Amino acid sequence: MDEYIYLRYQYRIYPNDLQKAKAQITADCCRFIHNYYLNLRSLAWRTQHRSMNYNACANDLKYLKLVYPWLAQADSMALQEELKDLQRSFENFWRGDASYPLYHAKKSTGLSFRTRNQSDGIRISADNRYIHLPKLGWTKIRLSRQVPGIIENATLIQKPSGKYFVSLTVKIASSVVTKRNDGNEHGLDLGLKSFYILDDGTKKDNPKYLYRYENKLVREQRRLSRMKKGSSNWRKQKLKVARLHEKISNTRHDFLHKESTYLARKCSLLCIEDLNIAGMTKNHRLARSISDVSWSKFISMLEYKMALHGGMLVKVPRFYASTQTCHICGHKEPKTKALSIRKWTCPECKAMHDRDVNAAINILSKGQTLLHSVA
Ligand SMILES: [Zn+2]
Known part of the structure; x- marks a missing residue:
């Protein structure tokens, strides 16, 4: 029996004015459906202690379409997906x-x-230049590569900069896509100074030009906040900020893709620390919050790419003191907890440690132990 994996691919699309208007109608109807059934579900619970699930809503939607005939202008699949999302929000x-x-x-x-x-x-059209979408019909698309499997669903997105994209979830038989890896085992420590450090001392820094963009974003955002809301200058500045955001996120995305592919090809086993991303994003400093987002993205990329290459990603529990433990003698040195300490000497065995490399070595051996205790 074939197993399947699901991958997401995003492409730029170029809808014409009529197609843009049609997309807007579906988006508006989705919002209406979300709000209408959220209200109905809340009422059913408050007044009758009755829980209205997805099936009940989907069934009711048939009648609602008779009451509001303009709902027929929207993509009916999108309305159903909206109800599923609402169900998921309730489950969460x-x-x-x-x-x-x-x-x-x-x-x-x-x-x-x-x-x-x-x-x-x-x-997708035979010449790869158009994508057929419900209600919109044939829409111009820029395909950077062939769509490699069966399209399960599509998310249509208009970014604040005004550009349109389609994000496709594609179902692929895993036997078709499994690629090889070089069979190395590594521990990886995610850092702030370097993006990551491996146990063999390899350090990968954040791309330098990203800092430039990010500093620029901070400046432009400050300018925006001083402008009169709704004025034409404010609108122009808002677009500028949105474009800068997009540029940063694209650049980051490319960097994360490149690095995760490199590691998935290199390693049969990669051990990382299980980060508490939710806890970290409470930190409101911009640079910090951006790297938090990158880390969770990076980890999910590693997860699917390593699976694709037949490797394994092992997450080491966070409470394991990887930075404070000497990897040679196992002595724990709580003083090294401070982020400012980059190098330290173990008082027990006198070994000299680079903080992050030592952590990566510990993460690797902890991961290997975990793996063997399960097997
Ligand atoms: Zn030691």
């Missing part, structure tokens, strides 16, 4: 992972909705 709330679902307000810029591929409603 019930589990205690999220707060109560909120109403969606109309955004002044950008849009986003997901639609499912049913009876080939989403497909």
